[in-house]
Amino acid sequence: MALFDLPLDELREYRSAATEPEDFDAFWSETLQEARRHDLDARFEPVDTGLSTVQVFDVTYAGFGGHPVKGWLTLPAAADGPLPLVVEFIGYGGGRGLPHEHLLWASSGRAHFVMDTRGQGSGWGGGGGTADPVGGAPAFPGFMTRGIDAPENYYYRRVYTDAVRAVEAARSHPATDPARTVAVGSSQGGGITIAVGGLVPDLAGIAPDVPFLCDFPRATTLTDRHPYREIGLYLKTHRGRTADALRTVSYFDGVHFAARGRAPALFSAALEDQTCPPSTVFAAFNAWSHEDKTIEVYDFNDHEGGGPFQQAAKLRWMRSYI
Numbered sequence: 001m002a003l004f005d006l007p008l009d010e011l012r013e014y015r016s017a018a019t020e021p022e023d024f025d026a027f028w029s030e031t032l033q034e035a036r037r038h039d040l041d042a043r044f045e046p047v048d049t050g051l052s053t054v055q056v057f058d059v060t061y062a063g064f065g066g067h068p069v070k071g072w073l074t075l076p077a078a079a080d081g082p083l084p085l086v087v088e089f090i091g092y093g094g095g096r097g098l099p100h101e102h103l104l105w106a107s108s109g110r111a112h113f114v115m116d117t118r119g120q121g122s123g124w125g126g127g128g129g130t131a132d133p134v135g136g137a138p139a140f141p142g143f144m145t146r147g148i149d150a151p152e153n154y155y156y157r158r159v160y161t162d163a164v165r166a167v168e169a170a171r172s173h174p175a176t177d178p179a180r181t182v183a184v185g186s187s188q189g190g191g192i193t194i195a196v197g198g199l200v201p202d203l204a205g206i207a208p209d210v211p212f213l214c215d216f217p218r219a220t221t222l223t224d225r226h227p228y229r230e231i232g233l234y235l236k237t238h239r240g241r242t243a244d245a246l247r248t249v250s251y252f253d254g255v256h257f258a259a260r261g262r263a264p265a266l267f268s269a270a271l272e273d274q275t276c277p278p279s280t281v282f283a284a285f286n287a288w289s290h291e292d293k294t295i296e297v298y299d300f301n302d303h304e305g306g307g308p309f310q311q312a313a314k315l316r317w318m319r320s321y322i
Contacts, residue, residue, distance in 0.1 A: 003271055005222070005279045008297065011269075016215040016255045016283035027151060027251055028199060031064075035161045038066030042169040044073060049099045053077050054106045056099040061169035063118070063162035070116040070130045071166060072099050074106040075175050082177035083111040084204075084322035087167050089185035089192035090114065092143070092212065092227050095121020095128015108315060110322065111177075113170035117188070118162060119143065119155075134158060140237075144230035149244070151251040156213065160195045160252065167200055180204050180322040184314065187276060187303065188212045188227075191254050194284055197265065198257030205321040207266040207314050208284075210276050210305040214254035215283035217246060225274045258287035265293040266317045268310050270301035 006014060021027065044057040055075045063069035075083065086105040090096065096116035105112035120143065121128015136147040136155070147153030171178040182205040185193040191213025197206040212227070219228045231249070235242050250256070265288050269281040278297075285295050296313050298306050306313065 004274065005271070005277050008271065011278055011282040013286070014279050014282050015286055016218065018215055018217050018253050018255050018283075019250060020256045020259070021151075021247070021250050024251060024256055031157060031161055032164060032199065035064055035066075035165060038062045040165065040168055040172065042172045044173055047099060051100060051103075054099075054103065055079065057173075059113070059169060061165060063165045064158040065134065067118070067133055067158075068130070069118060069162045069166070070096060070128070071169070072096055072102060072112075072114050073170060073173060074099060074102055074112045074114075076106050076109055079111070079175050083109070083175055084180035085111045085113065085170055085176040085178070085182070086318075086322075087170050087181060087183050087196075088112065088114045089163055089166075089183070089189035089196075090117050090120070091185075091187040091189050093120055093123025094125045095130070097126030097128070101126055104311065108318075111170070111173070111175055113166065113176075115163060115166040118158060132158065140230045140234040142227055142230040144227050145234040145245075148231070148234065148248050151248050154248050154252060156252045159192065160199070163192045163196050164199050167196060167203075178202075182207065182318060182322050184208070186210060186305070194254040194261070195252070195257045197263055198260035201262050203263040205264045205266070205318070206261070207317065209268045209310055210270055210273055210303055211254060211267070211281055211284060212276050213252060214276070215280035216249040216253050218283070219277060219280045222277050222279070223274050228275075254284040255287045258284045259289055261288045261290050263290055264321055265290060266314060267293070267295040268298065268306050268313075269295060270298040270303065270305040272300060272302045273305065275303040
């Protein structure tokens with residue numbers, strides 16, 4: 001599809017009309033305090049992958065509710081001393097996959113931790129292995145409306161909490177340097193990255209690509225692509241619940257986390273992206289509060305965004321931070 005959103009000069013000035021809940025900070029402080037009552041219990045089991053250039057560990061740690069969450073920690077084979085750390089979050093429907101799917105960051109001499117997304121991992125890639133043991137109210141198939149009846153029940157409360165705990169778990173390994181930690185992710189992973197950037201105060205940087213989960217009021221009315229469309233289809237059946245649903249997702253909107261961003265950031269947006277429309281990405285970028293921020297724009301790309309070109313951009317950018 002050709003350009004369908006705002007012109008680029010307007011995107012660079014666009015600000016979301018999303019309303020931040022008055023108790024946003026209290027909600028997340030209480031959520032993380034509750035999670036930290038459970039021992040992190042991060043376990044790193046060496047895995048024989050047949051790969052000679054990296055060491056791989058099968059990781060389990062306690063996320064939201066103390067529930068076990070899986071991940072991979074990959075280190076350069078000749079790792080010596082604490083390494084800069086890249087923590088990665090995965091796109092919608094994917095899981096942590098197989099270790100050989102994640103070689104880029106360890107190949108650059110950094111430690112790499114990839115979090116399995118609870119309940120997902122059956123849509124593409126090598127799959128996932130983390131259950132979501134929490135039930136919820138009736139929902140449209142997918143993840144966007146699970147627990148949308150109330151913020152405390154919403155699916156992404158569990159995922160964002162898992163993500164903060166993922167950073168803590170990865171930093172607990174003696175081969176990683178907590179002071180040199182960057183969070184990265186694309187699409188859903190980009191949205192999670194922005195949330196982590198707002199909840200973890202001492203990251204060295206974040207790099208969200210074509211991020212999802214931003215500017216919900218605009219996204220849910222601008223695009224009819226999934227996953228945002230799940231919310232519209234839910235409300236098509238559950239008439240009269242729009243205000244309640246938008247109140248719930250306001251606690252999970254990347255725009256509000258961006259306002260709390262305290263690290264340098266590299267974003268990316270694609271101007272033909274109907275899955276995560278560019279205005280919703282710019283809404284988060286323009287709200288990102290740290291002054292050291294850059295956005296790469298891909299004029300004629302859809303949700304694939306910059307792909308390998310953006311990976312190269314991240315490799316260049318990251319040299320300045322970790």
